[in-house]
Amino acid sequence: MKALQFKRNIGRYAAARIAGSFTPGRGSSVGPLKLADLDAPEMPGPDWVQVRPRLSGICGSDLATIDGRSARYFEPLVSFPFVPGHEVVGDLTDGTRVVLEPVLGCVSRNLDPTCPSCAAGHLGNCQHTTFGNLEPGIQTGSCHDTGGGWATAFAAHPSQLHPVADTLSDEEAVMIEPTACGVHAALKAQGAATIAILGAGTLGLVTIAALRAQNPDAQILTTARYPHQRRLAAQLGADHVVAPQEIRRAARRHTGSRAISLHTDDGAVDRLSGGVDAVVDCVGSSESITDGLAITRPGGRIVLVGMPSQVSLELTPLWHREIQLIGAYTYGTETAADGTPVRTFDLAADLVSTADLGQLVSAVYPLNRYQDALEHAAGAGRRGAVKIAFDLRSEKERDQL
Amino acid sequence: MSSNADPYKTSNKHLAPRPGFVLDVDRSSPPILFHHGDQFKLEKLPAGRSRVIYPPEPLEGLADPEGAIRHALANPIGDSEPLAALLHPDMKLTIAFDDISLPLPPMRRPDIRQRIIEAVLDLAAEAGVDDVHLIAALAIHRRMTEDELRHAVGDRVYDAFAPSGRLYNHDAEDPDGMVVLGETPHGEDVQFSRRAAESDLVVYVNINIVSMDGGHKSTATGLSGYTSLRHHHNVHTMRNSTSFMDQKNSALHASNWRMGEVIRDAGVKIFQIETTINNNTFGRTGPLSVLQKREWEWNAKDRASFIAMQKGLEVLPSKSRRKIFSSWQAPYEMTSIQAGEVEAVHEITTANVFKQQSVAVEGQTDILTMGLPYICPYNVNSIMNPILVMCLGLGYFFNMYRGKPLVREGGVLIMSHPTPWEFHPVHHPSYIDFFEEVLADTTDPIEIERKYEKKYAEDEWYIHLYRNSYAYHGVHPFYMWYWGSHALQHLGRVIVVGGDPAAVQRMGFQSASTLQDALEMASDVVGPQATITHVKNPPIFMSDVT
Numbered sequence: 014m015k016a017l018q019f020k021r022n023i024g025r026y027a028a029a030r031i032a033g034s035f036t037p038g039r040g041s042s043v044g045p046l047k048l049a050d051l052d053a054p055e056m057p058g059p060d061w062v063q064v065r066p067r068l069s070g071i072c073g074s075d076l077a078t079i080d081g082r083s084a085r086y087f088e089p090l091v092s093f094p095f096v097p098g099h100e101v102v103g104d105l106t107d108g109t110r111v112v113l114e115p116v117l118g119c120v121s122r123n124l125d126p127t128c129p130s131c132a133a134g135h136l137g138n139c140q141h142t143t144f145g146n147l148e149p150g151i152q153t154g155s156c157h158d159t160g161g162g163w164a165t166a167f168a169a170h171p172s173q174l175h176p177v178a179d180t181l182s183d184e185e186a187v188m189i190e191p192t193a194c195g196v197h198a199a200l201k202a203q204g205a206a207t208i209a210i211l212g213a214g215t216l217g218l219v220t221i222a223a224l225r226a227q228n229p230d231a232q233i234l235t236t237a238r239y240p241h242q243r244r245l246a247a248q249l250g251a252d253h254v255v256a257p258q259e260i261r262r263a264a265r266r267h268t269g270s271r272a273i274s275l276h277t278d279d280g281a282v283d284r285l286s287g288g289v290d291a292v293v294d295c296v297g298s299s300e301s302i303t304d305g306l307a308i309t310r311p312g313g314r315i316v317l318v319g320m321p322s323q324v325s326l327e328l329t330p331l332w333h334r335e336i337q338l339i340g341a342y343t344y345g346t347e348t349a350a351d352g353t354p355v356r357t358f359d360l361a362a363d364l365v366s367t368a369d370l371g372q373l374v375s376a377v378y379p380l381n382r383y384q385d386a387l388e389h390a391a392g393a394g395r396r397g398a399v400k401i402a403f404d405l406r407s408e409k410e411r412d413q414l
Numbered sequence: 415m416s417s418n419a420d421p422y423k424t425s426n427k428h429l430a431p432r433p434g435f436v437l438d439v440d441r442s443s444p445p446i447l448f449h450h451g452d453q454f455k456l457e458k459l460p461a462g463r464s465r466v467i468y469p470p471e472p473l474e475g476l477a478d479p480e481g482a483i484r485h486a487l488a489n490p491i492g493d494s495e496p497l498a499a500l501l502h503p504d505m506k507l508t509i510a511f512d513d514i515s516l517p518l519p520p521m522r523r524p525d526i527r528q529r530i531i532e533a534v535l536d537l538a539a540e541a542g543v544d545d546v547h548l549i550a551a552l553a554i555h556r557r558m559t560e561d562e563l564r565h566a567v568g569d570r571v572y573d574a575f576a577p578s579g580r581l582y583n584h585d586a587e588d589p590d591g592m593v594v595l596g597e598t599p600h601g602e603d604v605q606f607s608r609r610a611a612e613s614d615l616v617v618y619v620n621i622n623i624v625s626m627d628g629g630h631k632s633t634a635t636g637l638s639g640y641t642s643l644r645h646h647h648n649v650h651t652m653r654n655s656t657s658f659m660d661q662k663n664s665a666l667h668a669s670n671w672r673m674g675e676v677i678r679d680a681g682v683k684i685f686q687i688e689t690t691i692n693n694n695t696f697g698r699t700g701p702l703s704v705l706q707k708r709e710w711e712w713n714a715k716d717r718a719s720f721i722a723m724q725k726g727l728e729v730l731p732s733k734s735r736r737k738i739f740s741s742w743q744a745p746y747e748m749t750s751i752q753a754g755e756v757e758a759v760h761e762i763t764t765a766n767v768f769k770q771q772s773v774a775v776e777g778q779t780d781i782l783t784m785g786l787p788y789i790c791p792y793n794v795n796s797i798m799n800p801i802l803v804m805c806l807g808l809g810y811f812f813n814m815y816r817g818k819p820l821v822r823e824g825g826v827l828i829m830s831h832p833t834p835w836e837f838h839p840v841h842h843p844s845y846i847d848f849f850e851e852v853l854a855d856t857t858d859p860i861e862i863e864r865k866y867e868k869k870y871a872e873d874e875w876y877i878h879l880y881r882n883s884y885a886y887h888g889v890h891p892f893y894m895w896y897w898g899s900h901a902l903q904h905l906g907r908v909i910v911v912g913g914d915p916a917a918v919q920r921m922g923f924q925s926a927s928t929l930q931d932a933l934e935m936a937s938d939v940v941g942p943q944a945t946i947t948h949v950k951n952p953p954i955f956m957s958d959v960t
Binding site for chain 1: 874875878885
C-alpha cells in the first residue's frame with residue numbers, strides 16, 4: 014500500500030526542525046517523513062477491520078511533528094515507525110463509509126477492566142495508552158501497529174468507527190474529528206456569558222461554531238489574523254472579530270472593564286481589571302496564554318485547546334485572580350443538557366451539518382504531493398485556506414487492496 | 415493707562431506685509447513645498463491647470479502688548495464696565511483660559527495668556543479680591559501638564575495658585591463640579607463648570623487663531639462637558655456648518671451662541687478678553703523661515719537651508735524628528751486685543767482674524783491638494799495619529815473657506831502625510847479603540863454616531879483616564895471624525911500621498927506613493943485634465959471663495 018511513513022531518525026528530525034523554522038511545513042522535504050510502499054498493517058486483534066481512507070486531514074499536531082516541533086512529552090506515547098493521519102473518513106471493505114474516532118483507549122487495547130476514564134466514556138483521558146496489546150500510541154496516526162490515515166489503508170477497532178450519514182459529503186465527514194475537539198472544548202466553557210476565542214484556524218473556527226450552538230446568548234469575541242478567517246469567524250457565530258494584537262483592548266471594551274497598565278494611568282492595556290468569563294485558547298503559545306491571563310476575569314477560566322509545547326509564562330495573574338487553566342484534549346462522552354450521556358462525535362456530526370463546516374476544507378492533495386500539501390497546511394492562514402486534506406479516493410493502490 | 419502712546423500701534427519693524435496670493439502654475443513655476451508630517455517634499459504641479467494659494471504675510475504685532483492689554487481692560491467694548499469696576503473684595507472671581515490646543519505651534523514665552531492673566535490679577539489684587547480660581551478651559555481635551563500650564567500662565571502665576579489648588583484643569587466629568595444651567599429653545603442642555611457658574615465674574619482669556627474660536631464658544635464649549643457638547647459636536651451640525659469657520663453659515667456657531675445666551679440668562683457674568691495673533695509661524699528669520707517664503711523668492715541661502723533640513727530629517731528616526739518639531743515655538747505676535755461683552759468683542763476679533771488670514775479666490779477646482787504638517791490642535795507634544803490626520807485635512811484645512819469649498823462637489827482631495835498607524839497611548843487611548851473597532855466596522859459618520867458614540871462617551875475607563883491621566887475624553891475621536899463629515903459628504907474621493915497603506919485604507923481613503931500617482935488616480939473621478947488648487951498652509955489662511 015502507499016503510505017507516508019514517519020521513522021525515528023534523529024538527524025532528519027533535527028533537519029526538519031531547522032527547515033521548519035524557516036518555512037513552516039518544509040520539514041516534510043528533509044525530515045523523517047517519506048512516501049513509502051508498505052505492507053498493509055496486520056489486524057492487531059480478531060475484531061479489527063481495515064479502513065481505506067477517502068479523505069484524511071492534516072492537523073496542527075501533525076505539522077508540529079513533521080517540522081520537529083512536537084514536545085518530548087510525546088516520545089513514550091508513540092511507536093515508530095508510524096503512519097500519521099487521524100482525521101479520516103474512509104470505507105470499510107463492505108463499503109460502509111465511516112469516520113475514525115482515533116483515540117486508542119482501553120477497549121481498543123483489549124484491556125479489561127478498563128481504566129476509570131474509559132469506563133466513564135472519556136477516551137481522551139485513557140490512562141493506559143502505552144499498555145495492552147498495542148504498541149504505544151495515543152491515537153491512530155501515532156501507533157506503529159494500526160497505521161494511520163495518510164495511507165491507502167489502516168487498521169481500526171470497531172469501537173473507533175462511526176458510520177457516516179449519506180447526507181454528509183466526504184468533505185463534511187472529514188471535519189467531524191476536528192469539530193469534536195471544538196465541541197469538547199466549548200463544553201468546558203459552558204455557562205460563560207462572555208467568551209474570547211484566541212485563534213481562527215480550523216480549531217478556532219469549529220470552536221466558535223460549537224460555542225454558538227451551545228450558548229446562543231453568549232457574547233463571543235475572537236481573534237483572526239487573515240481576512241478569510243475574519244469572514245468565517247463572523248459567519249460561524251462570533252459577535253466581534255479582531256486582530257490578535259487587538260484582543261486586550263477589545264475584551265476591555267466588550268466587558269466594560271477598566272484596564273491596568275504597568276505604568277499607572279498611561280492608557281496602555283496590559284491587563285484588565287475584570288474581563289471575559291472564559292477564554293478558549295486555540296493557539297497554545299506563550300503569547301496567547303499570556304493574552305488569556307490578561308483578559309480573563311477573576312475566577313474565570315482558560316480552556317487550552319491549541320496544543321502547547323514549552324511555553325514561558327508569568328503565572329502571577331493565575332494565582333492572584335484565581336483563574337483556572339484547563340486543558341481540552343480530544344473528545345469522548347459528554348453530558349447533554351438533560352443529563353444523558355452523548356458521544357462527542359455525534360454532537361460534532363450534527364454541528365458539521367448544521368453549521369456547514371465542510372466549507373472549511375480548502376484544498377485536497379494526492380499522497381505523492383505530500384510536500385506541497387504539508388506546506389499548504391502549514392501556511393494555510395496566509396494562503397487563504399483553513400483545512401488541507403489528502404485525497405485518497407483516486408489512489409490506484411487503494412483499489413488493489 | 416500707563417502711557418499716552420497709542421497702545422494699538424504696531425511695531426512697524428518690517429516691510430509692509432503683502433496680502434495673500436494665488437499663483438497660476440506655469441512651466442516656469444518652481445516646485446512647491448508640501449508639508450509632509452515632520453518632513454517636506456517639493457512637488458511639481460501640472461502647468462496650465464494648477465494654482466497655489468499663499469497666505470498673507472504676517473501682520474505687524476502690537477508694539478506694546480502690555481500697554482494694549484491694560485488699555486483693553488480699562489476700555490471695554492459693548493455693554494460692559496471696565497474690568498477694575500467689576501472687581502471688589504469678597505467676590506468670587508474665575509479666570510478661564512484657552513488650553514494647549516491654542517495656538518499652534520505653541521508660542522514663545524511670554525505666552526499671551528500669561529501677559530493678560532498677570533494684568534487681570536494685578537487689578538484683582540488692587541481691588542482686594544482673594545477668592546480667585548484659574549481654570550484651563552479644556553472641555554474634554556486632555557489635561558495640561560505642569561510644564562504646559564507654566565508655559566501658558568507663567569511661573570509666577572503658576573507658583574502662586576497651583577500649589578493651593580486654585581489653578582487647575584477643567585474637569586467635565588466631575589459630578590460635583592458641573593451643573594446644568596438650562597436648555598436652549600432648541601432643547602440643548604447647557605452644562606457648565608459649577609465654579610464658573612457660581613462666580614461673581616468669569617474672565618475669559620482667549621487666543622483666536624481661527625475664526626471658529628472665541629465668542630460664546632470659549633465658555634459654552636470650554637467650560638462644558640459631554641452633556642452640552644453632544645448637541646453641537648455631531649454629524650448633523652457639522653454637515654450644516656459650511657463652513658464651521660464661517661460664523662454666518664455655521665450651525666456649530668449658532669448652537670454655541672444659543673448656549674451662550676442661556677449662560678448669560680442664568681446670571682453668569684462674563685468679561686471676555688480676546689486676542690488675535692499674526693501668522694508668523696516659522697519666523698521671518700531663522701532656521702524655519704524658508705517655510706513661509708514663496709518658492710520663487712527663495713535665495714541661495716534659503717535653498718541650501720531647505721535642502722540641509724530635508725536631508726537631515728530624512729536620516730533621523732521619526733521620534734527624533736517629532737522631538738525637534740515639538741520643541742519649535744512660534745514667534746507669534748499679538749495683533750489685537752479687545753475685552754468686554756462677549757458678542758461685541760468677538761465681532762471685532764473675527765474681523766481682525768480675517769485681516770490676517772483672508773485670501774480672495776475665484777472659483778472651485780476639481781482637485782484640492784494639501785501638505786499636512788506635523789501638528790494639529792490635538793497632538794501638541796504628542797503623536798499625529800491617523801484620525802488626527804483625517805481631522806486636520808478634512809476638518810480644519812478643508813473648512814478654511816467662506817463662500818464655497820475650494821474643490822467642487824464630487825471632487826478629489828489629495829493630502830500628503832505619512833499617516834503612521836501610531837497612537838499616543840497616554841493622550842489618545844480611546845482613539846486606538848476607535849481605530850481598531852469603529853473604523854474597522856464603518857467609516858460612515860452617521861452610522862458611527864448612532865452605533866458607537868454613547869458607549870465610548872460613557873466608558874468608565876476613558877473617563878477615569880480623562881480625569882486622572884492626560885487622556886482626551888473617550889468621545890473625542892468621534893468628534894474628530896465628525897469634524898470631517900462635511901468634507902466626506904462633499905468629496906468624491908480622498909487620496910493620501912505617502913501614507914501607511916493599511917492606516918489609509920482603514921479610514922476608507924486611497925493610498926498613493928507619489929503626488930503624480932495620486933493625480934492619476936484622481937483622474938478616474940474628475941478626468942485627465944482636472945484643475946487643481948494647492949493650499950500652502952501653514953502658515954494658516956482662510957479662502958474667500960467666490
